[in-house]
Amino acid sequence: MTSARPKIATCSLAGCFGCHMSLLDIDEKLFELVERVEFDRSPLTDIKRCGPCDIGIVEGGVCNAENVHVLKEFRKNCRILVATGACAITGGIPSWRNNVDLWDCFQEVYHYGLGLEGGQIPNDPELPLPFDKVHPINEVVRVDYFLPGCPPPAEAIWKFLSDLIAGREPKLDQAMLRYD
Amino acid sequence: MTEMTNTFTLDGKEIPFREGETIMAAATAAGVYIPHLCHRPGFKPHGSCKLCTVNIDGRPSAACTHLAAAGMRVESETEALNADRRALTQMLFVEGNHICPSCEKSGNCQLQAVAYHLGMSTPHFTHFYPARDVDASHPDVLLDRNRCILCELCVRASRDVDGKNVFGIGGRGIRSRLIVNAASGRLADTGLAVTDRAVAVCPTGALLRKRDGFSVPIGERRYDRHTISDVTTETEEERPRHD
Numbered sequence: 001m002t003s004a005r006p007k008i009a010t011c012s013l014a015g016c017f018g019c020h021m022s023l024l025d026i027d028e029k030l031f032e033l034v035e036r037v038e039f040d041r042s043p044l045t046d047i048k049r050c051g052p053c054d055i056g057i058v059e060g061g062v063c064n065a066e067n068v069h070v071l072k073e074f075r076k077n078c079r080i081l082v083a084t085g086a087c088a089i090t091g092g093i094p095s096w097r098n099n100v101d102l103w104d105c106f107q108e109v110y111h112y113g114l115g116l117e118g119g120q121i122p123n124d125p126e127l128p129l130p131f132d133k134v135h136p137i138n139e140v141v142r143v144d145y146f147l148p149g150c151p152p153p154a155e156a157i158w159k160f161l162s163d164l165i166a167g168r169e170p171k172l173d174q175a176m177l178r179y180d
Numbered sequence: 181m182t183e184m185t186n187t188f189t190l191d192g193k194e195i196p197f198r199e200g201e202t203i204m205a206a207a208t209a210a211g212v213y214i215p216h217l218c219h220r221p222g223f224k225p226h227g228s229c230k231l232c233t234v235n236i237d238g239r240p241s242a243a244c245t246h247l248a249a250a251g252m253r254v255e256s257e258t259e260a261l262n263a264d265r266r267a268l269t270q271m272l273f274v275e276g277n278h279i280c281p282s283c284e285k286s287g288n289c290q291l292q293a294v295a296y297h298l299g300m301s302t303p304h305f306t307h308f309y310p311a312r313d314v315d316a317s318h319p320d321v322l323l324d325r326n327r328c329i330l331c332e333l334c335v336r337a338s339r340d341v342d343g344k345n346v347f348g349i350g351g352r353g354i355r356s357r358l359i360v361n362a363a364s365g366r367l368a369d370t371g372l373a374v375t376d377r378a379v380a381v382c383p384t385g386a387l388l389r390k391r392d393g394f395s396v397p398i399g400e401r402r403y404d405r406h407t408i409s410d411v412t413t414e415t416e417e418e419r420p421r422h423d
Contacts, residue, residue, distance in 0.1 A: 086281050089302050090273075091309070093282055098309040139306055146302035150281035174407060177296050179280035180287065180398055 006054040006165055009078060010042040013067040014094045014134055015060025017043070018151040019085040023057075025154035036165055050074055055164055056081045061091045062135045066128035075141040080164060083143045084157070086150040086179060088136060093150075095134040102132050145170060149178040188252035190234075197248040204232055204244040207256075213409035214256050215265050215294050217272075217383055218331035219244040224340065226332055229272075231265050231294065266298040273303035275354075277312065277326035278384075284393040285385030287401025291329060293408035315360065317368035320390050321379055328358045328386040338378035346370045346378060358386070 012020060020043060026033065041050035050056070056078030062068055075081055086092040097105055110119040137143060147160050147170075156176040163170035187194045190207055197206035202225060207214050218229040227245040234243045235255040243256070255261070272278075272291060280286045312325040330349060335358075338346040346367075350359035362369035372378065379387050398404070402411060 083302070086279070090279065091307060093279060095277075095307070095309060096279065096282070099277075099311045133309060136303075136307065138302065138304075143302075148301055172301075174296055174299070177299065177301065179292055179295070180283075 005036060005038045007040050007052070008037050008042070008055045008057065008161075009040040009050045009053045009074060010044065010057040011050075011059065011070055011074060012043065013058065013060035013070060013088070013137070014063035015085060015087045015092075017059070019057075019059035019088075019149075019157075020044070022149075022151035022154050023157050026158045027154070029158055033161070037161075050077045053078045054080060055161070057084050058082065058088050058137055059084050061087045061094055062131070062137055062140050063094055064128040064130045068140060071137055071141055080144045081141065082145045082147055082160070082164075083137050084147045085152055086148060087134075089138075089146050089148055091134045091136050098133045102130060147172075150180050152176075153178060186248070186250040188248050188250065188254055190254045191257050195248070195254075201248050202244055203234065203236070203246050203248050203252075203254060206248045207243065212256075214243050215297060215408075216244060217290060217294060217329060218333065220333055220381060223333065223336050223381075226336070229268070229329070229331060231268055233261065233264065235261065262298060265294075266300055267304075269295050269298055269300055270303045270305055272329050273300075274305045274307045275310070276329065277309060278303075283327065283385045284388055285327070287396075287398055287404045289385060289403070290383035290408065293403035293411075296403065297408050312357065315367045317366040318370075318372060318390075319368070320374035321367060321372060322388045322390055323358070323360070323367050324386055324388065325358055326386075327384045329384055330356055330358065331383060333381045333383065334358070334378040334387055337381045338372070338376065341377040344371050344376065344378070346372045346376075 010020065024030065039045045040053050041047045050073050056074040058071065058074055058081065062071060083089050087094060091098065106121045110116070110121045113119065147156065149156060153176060156172055159172060159176060160170045187196050189195065190212055193212065195206050195210045195212065204214055204216065204219055205221070208221065214232045214234065216229065216232040218226040219232060225244045227242040230242060232243040233240050236246060237253050273295070278291065280292055283289065286292060314325065315323040332349060335347045335349065338344050346361055348359050348361055349356055351357050359365065360367050360370060374389055379389060
Protein backbone atom coordinates (compact mmCIF):
# COMPACT_ATOMS: atom_id res chain seq x y z
CA MET A 1 0.00 0.00 0.00
CA THR A 2 1.76 3.13 -1.18
CA SER A 3 -0.90 5.74 -0.77
CA ALA A 4 -3.47 6.83 1.76
CA ARG A 5 -6.09 7.43 -0.89
CA PRO A 6 -9.44 5.85 -0.10
CA LYS A 7 -10.07 2.61 -1.94
CA ILE A 8 -13.31 2.11 -3.85
CA ALA A 9 -14.71 -1.13 -5.22
CA THR A 10 -17.74 -1.33 -7.52
CA CYS A 11 -19.81 -4.16 -8.95
CA SER A 12 -23.00 -4.75 -10.91
CA LEU A 13 -25.19 -7.64 -9.74
CA ALA A 14 -28.67 -7.98 -11.27
CA GLY A 15 -28.35 -4.58 -12.91
CA CYS A 16 -27.81 -3.19 -16.38
CA PHE A 17 -24.54 -1.28 -15.76
CA GLY A 18 -26.55 1.91 -16.13
CA CYS A 19 -25.38 3.11 -12.71
CA HIS A 20 -21.77 2.54 -13.76
CA MET A 21 -22.47 4.49 -16.95
CA SER A 22 -23.89 7.29 -14.82
CA LEU A 23 -20.69 7.24 -12.72
CA LEU A 24 -18.72 7.69 -15.96
CA ASP A 25 -21.06 10.59 -16.77
CA ILE A 26 -19.31 12.71 -14.16
CA ASP A 27 -17.10 13.40 -17.19
CA GLU A 28 -14.07 15.59 -16.45
CA LYS A 29 -14.52 15.05 -12.72
CA LEU A 30 -13.29 11.52 -13.38
CA PHE A 31 -9.75 13.00 -13.47
CA GLU A 32 -10.29 14.45 -10.03
CA LEU A 33 -11.79 11.18 -8.81
CA VAL A 34 -8.87 8.99 -9.92
CA GLU A 35 -6.48 11.39 -8.19
CA ARG A 36 -8.44 11.28 -4.95
CA VAL A 37 -9.24 7.56 -4.79
CA GLU A 38 -7.86 4.22 -5.79
CA PHE A 39 -10.09 1.62 -7.48
CA ASP A 40 -10.06 -1.97 -6.29
CA ARG A 41 -12.39 -4.61 -7.76
CA SER A 42 -14.54 -2.96 -10.41
CA PRO A 43 -15.59 -3.47 -14.03
CA LEU A 44 -13.48 -0.33 -14.58
CA THR A 45 -10.26 -2.05 -13.41
CA ASP A 46 -11.15 -5.63 -14.28
CA ILE A 47 -9.78 -6.70 -10.88
CA LYS A 48 -11.70 -9.88 -10.05
CA ARG A 49 -11.50 -10.05 -6.25
CA CYS A 50 -12.22 -7.37 -3.72
CA GLY A 51 -9.58 -6.53 -1.12
CA PRO A 52 -10.08 -4.33 1.96
CA CYS A 53 -11.76 -1.12 0.79
CA ASP A 54 -13.20 2.07 2.21
CA ILE A 55 -16.24 2.31 -0.05
CA GLY A 56 -18.16 -0.38 -1.91
CA ILE A 57 -20.62 0.69 -4.62
CA VAL A 58 -23.12 -2.03 -5.42
CA GLU A 59 -25.37 -1.75 -8.45
CA GLY A 60 -28.18 -4.24 -9.08
CA GLY A 61 -30.25 -6.56 -6.93
CA VAL A 62 -29.65 -10.18 -6.02
CA CYS A 63 -31.02 -12.66 -8.56
CA ASN A 64 -28.67 -15.65 -8.36
CA ALA A 65 -26.14 -17.50 -6.19
CA GLU A 66 -23.14 -15.67 -7.62
CA ASN A 67 -24.71 -12.30 -6.73
CA VAL A 68 -24.80 -13.43 -3.10
CA HIS A 69 -21.13 -14.45 -3.13
CA VAL A 70 -20.05 -11.14 -4.66
CA LEU A 71 -22.27 -9.14 -2.32
CA LYS A 72 -20.93 -10.93 0.76
CA GLU A 73 -17.36 -10.38 -0.44
CA PHE A 74 -18.13 -6.67 -0.75
CA ARG A 75 -19.74 -6.48 2.68
CA LYS A 76 -16.78 -8.30 4.27
CA ASN A 77 -14.21 -6.03 2.67
CA CYS A 78 -15.88 -2.61 2.44
CA ARG A 79 -16.07 -0.32 5.42
CA ILE A 80 -18.98 1.57 3.84
CA LEU A 81 -21.40 -0.18 1.51
CA VAL A 82 -23.62 1.91 -0.75
CA ALA A 83 -26.68 0.40 -2.46
CA THR A 84 -26.68 2.32 -5.73
CA GLY A 85 -29.68 2.60 -8.02
CA ALA A 86 -33.24 1.31 -8.05
CA CYS A 87 -32.33 -2.39 -8.50
CA ALA A 88 -29.97 -2.56 -5.51
CA ILE A 89 -32.54 -0.72 -3.38
CA THR A 90 -35.86 -2.24 -4.51
CA GLY A 91 -35.02 -5.10 -6.90
CA GLY A 92 -36.00 -2.74 -9.72
CA ILE A 93 -37.00 -3.86 -13.19
CA PRO A 94 -35.63 -7.43 -12.75
CA SER A 95 -38.01 -7.87 -9.80
CA TRP A 96 -40.95 -7.73 -12.23
CA ARG A 97 -40.30 -11.44 -12.67
CA ASN A 98 -40.98 -12.08 -8.98
CA ASN A 99 -44.56 -13.01 -9.72
CA VAL A 100 -43.78 -15.15 -12.73
CA ASP A 101 -42.82 -18.78 -12.20
CA LEU A 102 -39.09 -19.17 -12.95
CA TRP A 103 -39.68 -22.13 -15.25
CA ASP A 104 -42.33 -20.17 -17.20
CA CYS A 105 -39.83 -17.32 -17.46
CA PHE A 106 -37.18 -19.61 -18.96
CA GLN A 107 -39.69 -21.17 -21.34
CA GLU A 108 -40.77 -17.76 -22.56
CA VAL A 109 -37.22 -16.53 -23.06
CA TYR A 110 -35.57 -19.65 -24.50
CA HIS A 111 -38.40 -21.68 -26.04
CA TYR A 112 -41.25 -19.44 -27.09
CA GLY A 113 -39.51 -16.11 -27.69
CA LEU A 114 -40.18 -14.49 -31.05
CA GLY A 115 -37.97 -15.96 -33.78
CA LEU A 116 -36.66 -18.82 -31.63
CA GLU A 117 -36.35 -22.32 -33.05
CA GLY A 118 -35.05 -25.33 -31.15
CA GLY A 119 -34.05 -23.06 -28.25
CA GLN A 120 -32.45 -24.64 -25.19
CA ILE A 121 -32.46 -23.49 -21.62
CA PRO A 122 -28.78 -22.90 -20.68
CA ASN A 123 -27.67 -25.60 -18.28
CA ASP A 124 -23.90 -25.25 -18.01
CA PRO A 125 -22.70 -26.13 -14.48
CA GLU A 126 -20.64 -22.92 -14.49
CA LEU A 127 -23.74 -20.79 -14.72
CA PRO A 128 -24.89 -19.44 -11.35
CA LEU A 129 -28.11 -20.85 -9.96
CA PRO A 130 -30.97 -18.36 -10.46
CA PHE A 131 -33.28 -17.58 -7.54
CA ASP A 132 -37.04 -17.71 -7.80
CA LYS A 133 -37.18 -14.06 -6.74
CA VAL A 134 -34.98 -10.99 -7.13
CA HIS A 135 -34.16 -9.18 -3.88
CA PRO A 136 -32.79 -5.78 -2.92
CA ILE A 137 -29.30 -6.10 -1.45
CA ASN A 138 -30.34 -4.94 2.03
CA GLU A 139 -32.37 -8.15 2.33
CA VAL A 140 -29.06 -10.07 2.18
CA VAL A 141 -26.41 -7.87 3.84
CA ARG A 142 -26.31 -4.76 6.00
CA VAL A 143 -26.21 -1.62 3.87
CA ASP A 144 -24.84 1.71 5.10
CA TYR A 145 -26.23 4.11 2.50
CA PHE A 146 -28.81 4.15 -0.28
CA LEU A 147 -28.34 6.22 -3.42
CA PRO A 148 -31.58 5.92 -5.43
CA GLY A 149 -32.22 6.60 -9.10
CA CYS A 150 -32.48 4.71 -12.36
CA PRO A 151 -29.70 5.52 -12.68
CA PRO A 152 -28.79 8.01 -9.95
CA PRO A 153 -27.88 11.24 -11.75
CA ALA A 154 -24.12 11.72 -12.27
CA GLU A 155 -24.22 14.84 -10.05
CA ALA A 156 -25.83 12.80 -7.28
CA ILE A 157 -23.14 10.10 -7.52
CA TRP A 158 -20.44 12.76 -7.48
CA LYS A 159 -21.99 14.58 -4.51
CA PHE A 160 -22.38 11.32 -2.61
CA LEU A 161 -18.84 10.14 -3.33
CA SER A 162 -17.21 13.47 -2.58
CA ASP A 163 -19.05 13.61 0.75
CA LEU A 164 -17.94 10.09 1.63
CA ILE A 165 -14.34 10.64 0.52
CA ALA A 166 -14.17 13.83 2.58
CA GLY A 167 -15.52 11.94 5.58
CA ARG A 168 -18.80 13.87 5.58
CA GLU A 169 -22.24 12.37 6.08
CA PRO A 170 -23.52 12.11 2.47
CA LYS A 171 -26.56 14.27 1.86
CA LEU A 172 -28.55 14.74 -1.35
CA ASP A 173 -30.77 17.76 -2.04
CA GLN A 174 -34.31 16.92 -2.92
CA ALA A 175 -33.63 17.73 -6.57
CA MET A 176 -31.06 14.91 -6.72
CA LEU A 177 -33.36 12.38 -5.07
CA ARG A 178 -34.88 10.42 -7.95
CA TYR A 179 -36.44 6.99 -8.23
CA ASP A 180 -36.73 6.96 -12.03
CA MET B 181 -69.67 33.56 4.14
CA THR B 182 -68.81 33.28 7.78
CA GLU B 183 -66.25 35.76 8.91
CA MET B 184 -63.04 34.08 9.95
CA THR B 185 -62.31 35.29 13.41
CA ASN B 186 -61.31 31.92 14.78
CA THR B 187 -57.72 30.80 14.56
CA PHE B 188 -55.52 27.94 15.69
CA THR B 189 -51.75 27.67 15.51
CA LEU B 190 -49.97 25.28 13.18
CA ASP B 191 -46.26 24.98 13.96
CA GLY B 192 -46.55 28.39 15.60
CA LYS B 193 -48.31 30.05 12.64
CA GLU B 194 -51.79 31.52 13.11
CA ILE B 195 -54.26 29.77 10.80
CA PRO B 196 -57.76 31.22 10.36
CA PHE B 197 -60.64 28.82 9.83
CA ARG B 198 -64.37 28.71 9.27
CA GLU B 199 -66.69 26.79 11.55
CA GLY B 200 -66.82 23.13 10.49
CA GLU B 201 -63.55 23.25 8.53
CA THR B 202 -60.92 20.55 9.05
CA ILE B 203 -57.34 21.35 10.04
CA MET B 204 -56.25 20.16 6.58
CA ALA B 205 -58.70 22.42 4.74
CA ALA B 206 -57.75 25.47 6.82
CA ALA B 207 -54.02 24.75 6.42
CA THR B 208 -54.37 24.30 2.66
CA ALA B 209 -56.32 27.56 2.37
CA ALA B 210 -53.54 29.28 4.30
CA GLY B 211 -50.94 27.80 1.92
CA VAL B 212 -49.46 25.39 4.44
CA TYR B 213 -48.73 21.87 3.22
CA ILE B 214 -49.46 18.84 5.38
CA PRO B 215 -48.33 15.58 3.69
CA HIS B 216 -51.27 13.41 2.58
CA LEU B 217 -52.25 10.75 0.06
CA CYS B 218 -55.88 9.69 0.60
CA HIS B 219 -57.11 13.27 1.00
CA ARG B 220 -58.25 15.46 -1.87
CA PRO B 221 -60.07 18.78 -1.57
CA GLY B 222 -63.71 18.41 -2.48
CA PHE B 223 -63.89 14.79 -1.37
CA LYS B 224 -65.26 13.49 1.87
CA PRO B 225 -62.30 12.91 4.22
CA HIS B 226 -61.17 9.31 4.45
CA GLY B 227 -58.54 9.42 7.18
CA SER B 228 -56.96 6.13 6.16
CA CYS B 229 -53.41 6.82 4.98
CA LYS B 230 -52.50 8.53 8.26
CA LEU B 231 -49.80 10.56 6.58
CA CYS B 232 -51.45 13.80 7.67
CA THR B 233 -51.29 12.84 11.34
CA VAL B 234 -50.49 15.94 13.40
CA ASN B 235 -50.22 16.54 17.13
CA ILE B 236 -53.21 18.48 18.42
CA ASP B 237 -52.45 19.83 21.86
CA GLY B 238 -50.04 16.93 22.19
CA ARG B 239 -52.35 14.19 20.90
CA PRO B 240 -51.99 12.62 17.44
CA SER B 241 -54.93 12.85 15.03
CA ALA B 242 -55.51 12.96 11.26
CA ALA B 243 -55.56 16.57 10.02
CA CYS B 244 -57.92 15.66 7.17
CA THR B 245 -60.70 14.49 9.52
CA HIS B 246 -60.13 16.55 12.66
CA LEU B 247 -62.18 19.74 12.82
CA ALA B 248 -60.32 22.92 13.60
CA ALA B 249 -61.14 24.59 16.90
CA ALA B 250 -60.18 27.99 18.24
CA GLY B 251 -56.95 28.09 20.19
CA MET B 252 -55.75 24.60 19.22
CA ARG B 253 -52.01 24.14 19.19
CA VAL B 254 -51.17 21.91 16.21
CA GLU B 255 -47.72 20.55 15.37
CA SER B 256 -46.99 19.06 11.95
CA GLU B 257 -43.40 19.61 10.86
CA THR B 258 -41.69 17.80 13.71
CA GLU B 259 -38.87 15.32 13.26
CA ALA B 260 -40.88 12.56 14.95
CA LEU B 261 -44.03 13.08 12.83
CA ASN B 262 -42.01 13.18 9.63
CA ALA B 263 -40.19 9.99 10.66
CA ASP B 264 -43.58 8.31 11.13
CA ARG B 265 -44.74 9.64 7.75
CA ARG B 266 -41.59 8.30 6.13
CA ALA B 267 -42.13 4.87 7.71
CA LEU B 268 -45.77 4.80 6.51
CA THR B 269 -44.65 5.73 3.00
CA GLN B 270 -41.97 3.03 3.07
CA MET B 271 -44.61 0.48 4.08
CA LEU B 272 -46.81 1.56 1.16
CA PHE B 273 -43.86 1.03 -1.18
CA VAL B 274 -43.03 -2.51 0.00
CA GLU B 275 -46.67 -3.56 0.26
CA GLY B 276 -47.27 -3.07 -3.47
CA ASN B 277 -45.06 -3.34 -6.54
CA HIS B 278 -43.93 0.26 -7.02
CA ILE B 279 -41.20 0.05 -9.64
CA CYS B 280 -40.80 3.72 -10.52
CA PRO B 281 -38.35 3.25 -13.45
CA SER B 282 -40.96 1.33 -15.43
CA CYS B 283 -44.04 3.30 -14.38
CA GLU B 284 -45.75 5.73 -16.75
CA LYS B 285 -46.88 7.84 -13.81
CA SER B 286 -43.34 8.48 -12.55
CA GLY B 287 -42.88 12.22 -12.06
CA ASN B 288 -46.64 12.77 -11.74
CA CYS B 289 -47.09 10.28 -8.91
CA GLN B 290 -48.04 11.60 -5.50
CA LEU B 291 -46.75 8.54 -3.66
CA GLN B 292 -43.35 9.15 -5.22
CA ALA B 293 -43.56 12.91 -4.66
CA VAL B 294 -44.46 12.49 -0.99
CA ALA B 295 -41.53 10.08 -0.62
CA TYR B 296 -39.22 12.68 -2.20
CA HIS B 297 -40.64 15.32 0.12
CA LEU B 298 -39.94 13.13 3.14
CA GLY B 299 -36.40 12.35 1.94
CA MET B 300 -37.00 8.61 1.58
CA SER B 301 -33.85 7.04 0.13
CA THR B 302 -34.97 3.41 0.54
CA PRO B 303 -38.21 1.54 1.21
CA HIS B 304 -36.20 -0.08 4.03
CA PHE B 305 -38.67 -2.84 4.92
CA THR B 306 -38.69 -6.30 3.35
CA HIS B 307 -40.51 -6.17 0.02
CA PHE B 308 -43.73 -8.20 -0.22
CA TYR B 309 -43.74 -8.43 -4.04
CA PRO B 310 -47.45 -9.32 -3.89
CA ALA B 311 -49.11 -11.02 -6.87
CA ARG B 312 -51.67 -8.50 -8.12
CA ASP B 313 -53.84 -8.42 -11.21
CA VAL B 314 -53.73 -5.98 -14.07
CA ASP B 315 -56.99 -5.21 -15.89
CA ALA B 316 -56.32 -3.99 -19.43
CA SER B 317 -59.79 -4.83 -20.74
CA HIS B 318 -61.05 -1.23 -21.01
CA PRO B 319 -60.27 0.44 -24.34
CA ASP B 320 -59.06 3.70 -22.77
CA VAL B 321 -58.13 3.00 -19.14
CA LEU B 322 -55.58 0.63 -17.59
CA LEU B 323 -56.05 -0.64 -14.06
CA ASP B 324 -52.77 -1.86 -12.55
CA ARG B 325 -53.38 -3.07 -9.01
CA ASN B 326 -49.62 -3.41 -8.42
CA ARG B 327 -49.60 0.35 -7.84
CA CYS B 328 -52.82 0.71 -5.86
CA ILE B 329 -52.45 2.09 -2.33
CA LEU B 330 -56.15 1.60 -1.43
CA CYS B 331 -56.73 5.33 -0.83
CA GLU B 332 -60.28 4.88 -2.17
CA LEU B 333 -60.15 8.18 -4.07
CA CYS B 334 -61.40 6.43 -7.24
CA VAL B 335 -64.09 4.70 -5.18
CA ARG B 336 -65.28 8.05 -3.82
CA ALA B 337 -64.94 9.87 -7.17
CA SER B 338 -66.84 7.22 -9.12
CA ARG B 339 -69.60 7.04 -6.52
CA ASP B 340 -69.92 10.68 -5.46
CA VAL B 341 -68.80 12.67 -8.53
CA ASP B 342 -69.25 10.47 -11.61
CA GLY B 343 -72.34 8.77 -10.17
CA LYS B 344 -71.26 5.39 -11.57
CA ASN B 345 -70.02 3.45 -8.56
CA VAL B 346 -67.46 1.54 -10.61
CA PHE B 347 -64.94 0.75 -7.86
CA GLY B 348 -64.93 -0.80 -4.42
CA ILE B 349 -62.54 -2.44 -1.99
CA GLY B 350 -62.83 -6.18 -1.55
CA GLY B 351 -61.09 -8.57 0.83
CA ARG B 352 -59.69 -7.94 4.29
CA GLY B 353 -56.36 -6.84 5.75
CA ILE B 354 -53.37 -7.60 3.57
CA ARG B 355 -55.69 -9.25 1.02
CA SER B 356 -57.67 -6.03 0.46
CA ARG B 357 -57.77 -5.08 -3.18
CA LEU B 358 -59.49 -2.70 -5.56
CA ILE B 359 -62.43 -4.44 -7.20
CA VAL B 360 -64.55 -3.49 -10.18
CA ASN B 361 -68.32 -3.39 -9.93
CA ALA B 362 -69.28 -5.67 -12.83
CA ALA B 363 -70.42 -9.29 -12.91
CA SER B 364 -67.26 -10.15 -14.85
CA GLY B 365 -65.11 -8.01 -12.58
CA ARG B 366 -63.64 -6.40 -15.70
CA LEU B 367 -63.31 -2.67 -16.27
CA ALA B 368 -64.55 -3.06 -19.86
CA ASP B 369 -67.95 -4.16 -18.56
CA THR B 370 -68.56 -0.97 -16.57
CA GLY B 371 -69.70 2.48 -17.63
CA LEU B 372 -66.28 3.97 -16.81
CA ALA B 373 -65.20 6.69 -19.26
CA VAL B 374 -61.65 7.95 -19.66
CA THR B 375 -62.90 11.43 -18.75
CA ASP B 376 -64.29 10.28 -15.41
CA ARG B 377 -62.96 11.98 -12.30
CA ALA B 378 -62.24 8.47 -10.93
CA VAL B 379 -59.45 8.07 -13.47
CA ALA B 380 -57.88 11.50 -12.97
CA VAL B 381 -58.02 11.36 -9.20
CA CYS B 382 -55.66 8.36 -8.79
CA PRO B 383 -52.58 9.60 -6.92
CA THR B 384 -50.42 6.74 -8.27
CA GLY B 385 -50.20 4.86 -11.55
CA ALA B 386 -52.95 2.38 -10.63
CA LEU B 387 -55.43 4.00 -13.03
CA LEU B 388 -53.88 5.27 -16.23
CA ARG B 389 -55.23 6.74 -19.41
CA LYS B 390 -54.05 4.57 -22.26
CA ARG B 391 -51.95 6.02 -25.11
CA ASP B 392 -50.92 8.94 -22.94
CA GLY B 393 -47.88 7.37 -21.24
CA PHE B 394 -44.89 9.47 -22.22
CA SER B 395 -46.53 12.46 -23.93
CA VAL B 396 -44.68 14.49 -21.31
CA PRO B 397 -41.15 13.14 -21.00
CA ILE B 398 -39.68 11.90 -17.71
CA GLY B 399 -37.82 14.78 -16.11
CA GLU B 400 -40.33 17.42 -17.23
CA ARG B 401 -43.31 16.28 -15.20
CA ARG B 402 -45.12 18.00 -12.36
CA TYR B 403 -43.04 16.71 -9.46
CA ASP B 404 -39.85 16.79 -11.51
CA ARG B 405 -40.31 20.57 -11.62
CA HIS B 406 -41.95 21.30 -8.27
CA THR B 407 -41.93 19.63 -4.90
CA ILE B 408 -45.32 18.36 -3.81
CA SER B 409 -45.44 20.94 -1.02
CA ASP B 410 -45.33 23.70 -3.66
CA VAL B 411 -48.05 22.29 -5.89
CA THR B 412 -51.31 24.00 -5.06
CA THR B 413 -54.26 21.76 -4.40
CA GLU B 414 -56.08 23.04 -7.48
CA THR B 415 -53.52 21.42 -9.75
CA GLU B 416 -53.10 18.22 -7.79
CA GLU B 417 -54.61 16.09 -10.50
CA GLU B 418 -54.18 15.96 -14.21
CA ARG B 419 -57.20 16.80 -16.28
CA PRO B 420 -58.10 14.38 -19.07
CA ARG B 421 -56.55 15.68 -22.27
CA HIS B 422 -58.60 13.88 -24.87
CA ASP B 423 -62.19 14.47 -23.91
